[in-house]
Amino acid sequence: MTGTGTEVTRAEVVAVACAEAWRGDGEIIASPFGTIPSIGARLARLTFEPDLVLTDGEAALMANTPSVSADRSAFVLEAWMPYRRVFDVVWSGRRHVMMMATQVDRYGNQNISCIGDWARPKTQLIGVRGAPGNTINHTTSYWVPAHSPRSFVEHVDMVGGVGYDRARAAGPAAERFHEIRVVISNLGVFDFATPDHAMRLRSVHPGVEVDEVTAATGFALVVPDDVPTTRLPDPDELELIREVLDPRRLRDKELPA
Amino acid sequence: MGDKRAPLDEMVAELRPGMTVGFGGWGSRRKPMAAVRAIVRAGIGDLTVVSYGGPDVGVLCAAGLVRKVVYGFVTLDSIALDPHFRAARQSGGIAAMEVDEGMFYLGLLAAAQRLPFLPTRAGLGSDVLRVNPELRTVTSPYGDGEELVAMPALELDAAFVHLNRADTHGNGQILGPDPFFDELFLGAATRRFVTAEKVVAPGALLQEGPIQTVTISRLLTDAVAEVPRGAHFTSCPPDYDRDEGFQKLYAGSGADPGAWTAFSDRFLRVDEAGYQAAAAEAGGAA
Numbered sequence: 001m002t003g004t005g006t007e008v009t010r011a012e013v014v015a016v017a018c019a020e021a022w023r024g025d026g027e028i029i030a031s032p033f034g035t036i037p038s039i040g041a042r043l044a045r046l047t048f049e050p051d052l053v054l055t056d057g058e059a060a061l062m063a064n065t066p067s068v069s070a071d072r073s074a075f076v077l078e079a080w081m082p083y084r085r086v087f088d089v090v091w092s093g094r095r096h097v098m099m100m101a102t103q104v105d106r107y108g109n110q111n112i113s114c115i116g117d118w119a120r121p122k123t124q125l126i127g128v129r130g131a132p133g134n135t136i137n138h139t140t141s142y143w144v145p146a147h148s149p150r151s152f153v154e155h156v157d158m159v160g161g162v163g164y165d166r167a168r169a170a171g172p173a174a175e176r177f178h179e180i181r182v183v184i185s186n187l188g189v190f191d192f193a194t195p196d197h198a199m200r201l202r203s204v205h206p207g208v209e210v211d212e213v214t215a216a217t218g219f220a221l222v223v224p225d226d227v228p229t230t231r232l233p234d235p236d237e238l239e240l241i242r243e244v245l246d247p248r249r250l251r252d253k254e255l256p257a
Numbered sequence: 258m259g260d261k262r263a264p265l266d267e268m269v270a271e272l273r274p275g276m277t278v279g280f281g282g283w284g285s286r287r288k289p290m291a292a293v294r295a296i297v298r299a300g301i302g303d304l305t306v307v308s309y310g311g312p313d314v315g316v317l318c319a320a321g322l323v324r325k326v327v328y329g330f331v332t333l334d335s336i337a338l339d340p341h342f343r344a345a346r347q348s349g350g351i352a353a354m355e356v357d358e359g360m361f362y363l364g365l366l367a368a369a370q371r372l373p374f375l376p377t378r379a380g381l382g383s384d385v386l387r388v389n390p391e392l393r394t395v396t397s398p399y400g401d402g403e404e405l406v407a408m409p410a411l412e413l414d415a416a417f418v419h420l421n422r423a424d425t426h427g428n429g430q431i432l433g434p435d436p437f438f439d440e441l442f443l444g445a446a447t448r449r450f451v452t453a454e455k456v457v458a459p460g461a462l463l464q465e466g467p468i469q470t471v472t473i474s475r476l477l478t479d480a481v482a483e484v485p486r487g488a489h490f491t492s493c494p495p496d497y498d499r500d501e502g503f504q505k506l507y508a509g510s511g512a513d514p515g516a517w518t519a520f521s522d523r524f525l526r527v528d529e530a531g532y533q534a535a536a537a538e539a540g541g542a543a
Binding site: 058059060080082083084087090091113114118119120121122123124125126127128129130131132133135136137158159160161162166167169170171172173174176177178 | 283310328329330331332337338342343346347348349355356357358359360362377378379380381382383384385387388403404405434435436437438
């Protein structure tokens with residue numbers, strides 16, 4: 001498929017799809033959760049979004065763009081960003097986070113808090129974390145590594161990340177800075193470019209059938225007549241992913257080939 | 258000027274059942290774990306625990322000392338979820354106030370500034386408002402008229418933080434990269450307790466690091482104790498990293514009640530010196 005001589009993997013396609021989420025964002029913090037979104041954010045900065053700001057995962061911003069398996073000694077830091085300052089950035093809107101979602105619904109409501117009734121959950125997860133504040137203050141996207149009717153649900157059990165219907169119902173202060181840009185799964189890319197902001201299938205990854213996606217989704221997806229295929233990495237991107245950003249193939253652990 | 262040094266057990270002896278207690282740090286990072294262990298030894302229960310949650314929450318839940326947890330998350334960082342917090346929530350054994358982590362920050366800030374609440378956009382439209390029906394919104398009195406969440410002050414009866422250094426007057430120094438919200442936990446609390454890796458003479462903190470690292474002034478502290486490795490098994494850079502092997506051992510103690518009893522007998526039914534010795538032995542065996 002490319003000059004490298006090996007087949008492009010699903011994880012590599014998804015890494016590029018993640019990078020595309022930050023296209024056009026300019027000088028804001030890109031905050032990826034998960035290995036493949038981290039590769040994507042770094043890839044975006046090394047290619048079409050050079051002004052993106054990346055954190056070191058601790059309390060600083062990182063001037064260089066090392067691999068996702070790099071030791072901290074390889075980091076070149078450019079500014080201090082402890083957690084308390086992160087909230088200043090969140091509330092200023094200069095950030096686009098890609099969080100994970102245990103559940104996501106038709107309007108982009110997200111749950112990482114618990115499964116079942118919140119008062120006494122069947123399964124306690126990590127908690128809402130910063131999802132309510134993120135979604136209401138700046139652009140948010142989601143990465144769902146295992147697309148199924150259990151993750152793409154009609155209604156999430158606990159709304160942490162706020163979707164379009166809930167933001168609208170909460171009023172102008174909630175809608176003002178709200179944007180759920182894309183949801184990326186192991187099967188495809190989804191957006192909310194519909195009249196009522198219901199989730200739409202934007203593209204299927206190479207080798208995935210549209211029927212496969214709708215069958216794995218627990219609500220009625222908006223499916224256009226023509227569904228494009230998620231683009232492949234170009235040769236430069238593929239080289240960056242394989243040689244620079246993830247030489248140890250951590251991406252395959254998150255999304256096995 | 259007063260010497261604020263006091264043994265950790267004396268600090269903990271000031272706690273009473275039913276109190277609201279805040280713990281500094283974040284996740285499994287620079288947690289006042291020695292204070293948590295001292296609370297477990299003292300058996301002071303019915304606590305409302307306020308925390309950017311890590312194993313402080315889990316240990317206190319497992320020890321049966323928690324009535325309610327106020328949190329935005331509970332995590333061990335390198336291990337995503339704390340088994341004891343999960344068990345406590347899933348059994349319905351504890352009450353909970355779950356909020357956005359930025360709302361949590363504003364709750365501490367409001368308490369530290371003696372305000373009833375601070376307004377924020379965070380929480381609007383989310384189920385945080387559904388599961389915490391006591392939360393209210395407030396309408397901007399200005400022309401915009403925006404309706405915002407009024408995050409109530411998180412007032413604490415007591416707070417514990419663990420720092421890299423302190424002096425005998427109660428000034429505190431954080432040499433690691435992130436001060437987290439320790440200053441606000443102290444500011445939000447009636448009784449304010451600091452443990453530190455090392456306690457030095459007044460003025461000597463500048464031999465440890467630049468003035469900008471002395472972010473906790475003695476205005477914010479009532480008592481200070483030197484407790485080396487007092488954040489173990491959480492991280493306390495630059496003094497030590499997280500003890501990942503021990504954290505795995507701790508996470509494994511959630512496997513069944515017998516596992517917790519064994520962990521507790523070995524590591525918590527002993528004094529702090531006994532804990533540190535047992536932890537070193539466990540590390541050596543791992």
